[in-house]
Amino acid sequence: MKKMxxxxxxxxxxxxxxxxxxxxxxxxxxxxxxxxxxxxKVATADQSINLAALNNGGDINLxxxxxxxxxxxxxxxxxxxxxxxxxxxxxxxxxxxxxFPSTVSITKADLFDAFDAITTASDITVSDKLIISADxxxxxxxxxxxxxEDGTARxxxxxxxxxxxxxxxxxxxxxxxxxASNFNGDYAVTQDTWQDYAVGDIVPVVYNxxxxxxxxxxxxxxxxxxxxxxxxYMLVTIDPTDSSVxxxxxxxxxxxxxxxxxxxxxxxxxxxTGDISLTLAFGPYGPYYFDLVKN
Numbered sequence: 001m002k003k004m005x006x007x008x009x010x011x012x013x014x015x016x017x018x019x020x021x022x023x024x025x026x027x028x029x030x031x032x033x034x035x036x037x038x039x040x041k042v043a044t045a046d047q048s049i050n051l052a053a054l055n056n057g058g059d060i061n062l063x064x065x066x067x068x069x070x071x072x073x074x075x076x077x078x079x080x081x082x083x084x085x086x087x088x089x090x091x092x093x094x095x096x097x098x099x100f101p102s103t104v105s106i107t108k109a110d111l112f113d114a115f116d117a118i119t120t121a122s123d124i125t126v127s128d129k130l131i132i133s134a135d136x137x138x139x140x141x142x143x144x145x146x147x148x149e150d151g152t153a154r155x156x157x158x159x160x161x162x163x164x165x166x167x168x169x170x171x172x173x174x175x176x177x178x179x180a181s182n183f184n185g186d187y188a189v190t191q192d193t194w195q196d197y198a199v200g201d202i203v204p205v206v207y208n209x210x211x212x213x214x215x216x217x218x219x220x221x222x223x224x225x226x227x228x229x230x231x232x233y234m235l236v237t238i239d240p241t242d243s244s245v246x247x248x249x250x251x252x253x254x255x256x257x258x259x260x261x262x263x264x265x266x267x268x269x270x271x272x273t274g275d276i277s278l279t280l281a282f283g284p285y286g287p288y289y290f291d292l293v294k295n
Contacts, residue, residue, distance in 0.1 A: 035071025038165035048174035054121035067101035069165035126272030174243035194288035
């Protein structure tokens, strides 16, 4: 059962193996002892890039903590991968961080200086995405790049789904929210690391103002792995101040064989596009990533 495989994978973390070289290039070396960062968003800072604030001349505060998740780390370059359509650019936002843990704060000036595609707020589009990660330098001189220059991840599912640390954080573009009416209709799955759905599968999302102006439901109607698809759903509640969300299933998801678990989580929504990006826990198992785009 694919669920149990994922659970076992989370219990037995594979030794981190990724591309490295003395000069941070693209050569691939199998390493017995790699290095990985732990990057976490600061809860009181912006959880997404507020496009409305930027268009009105305001600033942003993308603050996150950086720590050592594993490895004999000497320093880290904090990097950003900015995705705009087919254009992807990787840039160093803070070079040579040697104190851990550290808190790093990124402003609009930092973004405009780092990325050629965005030099003013008018260059930002609602489908853009910023990924924050790090290039890690070990004390032996080896350099581990978690993402390539074209934004490709160089780590496996054991790292992506780690319950102990996070090697990256994603900031989507947001707009102010008065209600959740934009989150309604058929959505296509772009990522589901729990693997109830394949990429491209359709998931119905329902908004009902009478149930709550800032709430919507992700219905289970098309979930082939549970025994209660007709009655279960995930209720998503939006915090309009930062487009962050919390998730709670209305009832436990029944996967059969006595495997019955509640679904909880957090995440963010793209208030400009209707995109949904969630980090979920199925009972005690998680985090798993579930991303949807409006069809």
